[in-house]
Amino acid sequence: MIERDLLKHQWLKQYRAPGFYKNLVVNILLSITGLYFAFILVGLGLLFPEIVKEVAPELAASDVLNGLIIYTGLGVLIFRYFMQSLNTVDQQPYQVLPIKRRTLVNYVLLMPLLNPFNYISLLFFIPVSITIVSKTYGAWGACQFVFMIIFMIWFNVLFATWLKRKYESTLWGTLFVMLIAGGIFLLEYFKVFSIFDISKISLHFLLSNNFGLALILILPLIAFMLNKQYFNENFYTEKFNRKVLSKHSHTGSNAFFERFGKVGEIIILTIKLVWRNKRTKSSLTISILFLLYGFLGYTGMYDDSKGFMFFVAMIVTGNFMLMFSQWLISWNGSHFDSLMTKSIDAREYISAQYFLMLFLNVIGFIITSPYFFFGREIVFLQIAAFLFNSGVILPLCMIFATLNTKRLELNEGSAMNYQGTTYKNFIFVMIIMILPSLIIAVANKLGIAHTVIWIYATMGLIGIMFTKQLIDLCTQMFLKRKYALCEGFRKKEA
C-alpha cells in the first residue's frame, strides 16, 4: 500500500521537523486557543434555540438553521479560500519512483479530508442536530443533517483548493470576493434576492426526502472531478511553481523613498520583500480585511466598555503596522548576512525598519479616518491609539524584534502559518495588545478611562518627539544582539 507509506512520510515530516519540539509551547498555546473555540462552538450549538428565541422570536429555530446553511457554507468557503494552505507532497522525489500518477493525485487531494481540523464545525452542528433538527425531522433527519454537513465540508475543502489552485489568492481576487460577498449581503438586506429563503426551502426539501443525502453527495463529487481535471492538465511541477516574472519592475513608485538615501533603499527593498513573498502578501490581504473590524467593534454594543473600544481603535488604525511589526528584522533572516556585510550602518538598517512601520501606521490612520463619522468619541480614540502605536508600541516592537532569532521562511505557506513564531511572540502580543486595554478597562470601572487614554496619547506624542533617541536605543539593542540574530537566522527549519 503506497498510500500508507505516503501518509507515514507526511507524519514523519511533521514530527521530524527540527522546529517541532522547540515549538511545543506554541503548539500548546494554539491548542488551548482551539479548545476555547471548540467550547464556544458546542455552547452555541446547545443554546441555538434560545438564541433564536431571543434574536428572532417570530421565526422557527429550524427555519433559521436551514436558512443559514448556504451562508455558512459560502462564508467558510471564502475563509478557506484565503486561509487554507494547499497540500502538496514534495512531489519530485515521488514522481521519479514507480508510483502511479493517480495514486499521487488522489493522495494530494484527499489527504486534507483526514485533517480533524476541517471537521471542527461539527462541534456546532452535532449539538444543533439534536436540539433542533431531530425535533422537526426525527432521528433519521438529524443523521441525514450531520452527514449533509460532512459532505458540505468535503465540498468546501475540495472546491476551495480547486479555486485556489486555479485562481490563486491575489489581492485583486480578494477584493473581488469581498465585493461579491458585500453584494449578496446588500441584496439580502434590501430583500431583493434572498439566499436565506432559498437555503431554507432547499434544506427543508432535502431533509424531508430520503434521497436528499445522495443529492448533496453530488457536490463534493463535482469538486473532486474539477480538481482531477485540473491535475490532469497541470501535473508537472514546473507548472505548479510558476516563476514570478517581474519584467516590468515598477520603479516609478519608488521615487518617493529614493530621496532618503540608503535608508530609503532599504525601505524599497522591504516593500519588495512584502510584495514578492507569499506569506507577507497574504498578510497584507488579511490586514485589509482587518480594516473592516471597526464595523464590528465600534457599533453600539460595547459603547461603555472603553477598554475594548481602545483595543479596537489600536487594531483598526495600527493594523498594517501591527501585522508586520511582528516580523521586523526576522523577515530579513534569509538574507541577513547580505545586509550585515554591505556598506550599511546598523543605525541605517534600524531606521529603515522603524520609519517604514511609522509610514504604515500613518497610512493605516488615514485609511481608517472614515470611522470618524461614528462620532467624536471614535475620533478621540483613534487619534490616541495612533499616537500610542507610533510612539510606544512601535519602539517596543522594534526592541522585541531584536530578541526574536527565529528565521522566517517567507516564501512558503500563507495565513495560519506559525513557522517562526515562538512563545515569546504570544507573550509579547499579550503585553502590547491586551495590557493597555485592560488598564483602561480597570480605569473605566473607576471612572477615569479618559484620563488614562489622555496619558497614553501623551506618552505616544513624547515617543514620537524622541524618535531619534528611540532609534539610537534600538540600534544599541540590535548591536548587542547581532551575533545571536546572525546565528539564529542561519538555522534553517525543514
Place this chain on the structure above:
Amino acid sequence: MIQANNLKKVYGGNAVLNIQSLTISDGESFGLVGNNGAGKTTFFRLMLDLIEATDGEVLIDGEKVARRDEWKKLVASYLDESFLIDFLTPEEFFSFSGKTYGMSDGDISLFLDTMQDFFNGEIIGTGKLIRDLSKGNQKKVGIASALLPNPKILILDEPFTALDPSSQIRLKRMLNELQATNQTSMLISSHDLNHVTEVCKRTVVLEKGFVVRDIQTDSETLKELESYFAV
C-alpha cells in the same frame, strides 16, 4: 591591512579557530585551504563581524571590526546564498548593493557591461528572481555583487565550486587582473589547490583551527600542498 590577533572561536568547548597572529597586507592575495571543518568559513565570518570572537580581535586598517560599521565601506564579500537577497532580480540586487556603497546607476551599468561574458546571457534581462536561478548562476550573481563596488578588500568563500569550467577560467582571469590593476587585497578559500595557487600569492593552510602552513606561492607550492593533503 587586516590583522587577526589571538583570534579564537569556541563552540561548545571545542576551539574551531585559534589564530595567534596573522597579518594580510594591502594588495596581498591570500589563499585559504583546509579540509572541511578546518575553520575557513569561521575565519571569514569573524572578519565580517557575523559571529562573535570568543577571544581576540580582527582589525581592518587598525580599526576594530566587531560591532562597528566603518570597515564595511572597504570590504565586499560573498560566502554563501544568505549573501544574496533572493526575492530581487539580479539587476535590482546589483543596484541595491551598489547604492549602499554609494555608486551611481551609471557606475553600476558600466560594471555590468564588463561582466557580460561571465554572465553568459543568463543573468541580466531574464526577468527571473534570484531565487529562481540555478545554483551556478546564483553564485555568479554573488561573486559579481562582491566585485561590483571595487572593494579594497575582497572576501570569497569557495568561489570556484558550482561554476562551469569556462566561468572558472574567466573568474581566475578577472581576479588576477583586479589584483594587478587595483591593488585589491583578496581573501579566497578553496578546496581546489590548483585554483588557489593560480590566483593567490600567499597560501595558508588551516587545520582544526590552527595555521599549519603559511607559504609564499612559487613553482613548488602546489606540490608542497598536495603532499600535505595526501592521504
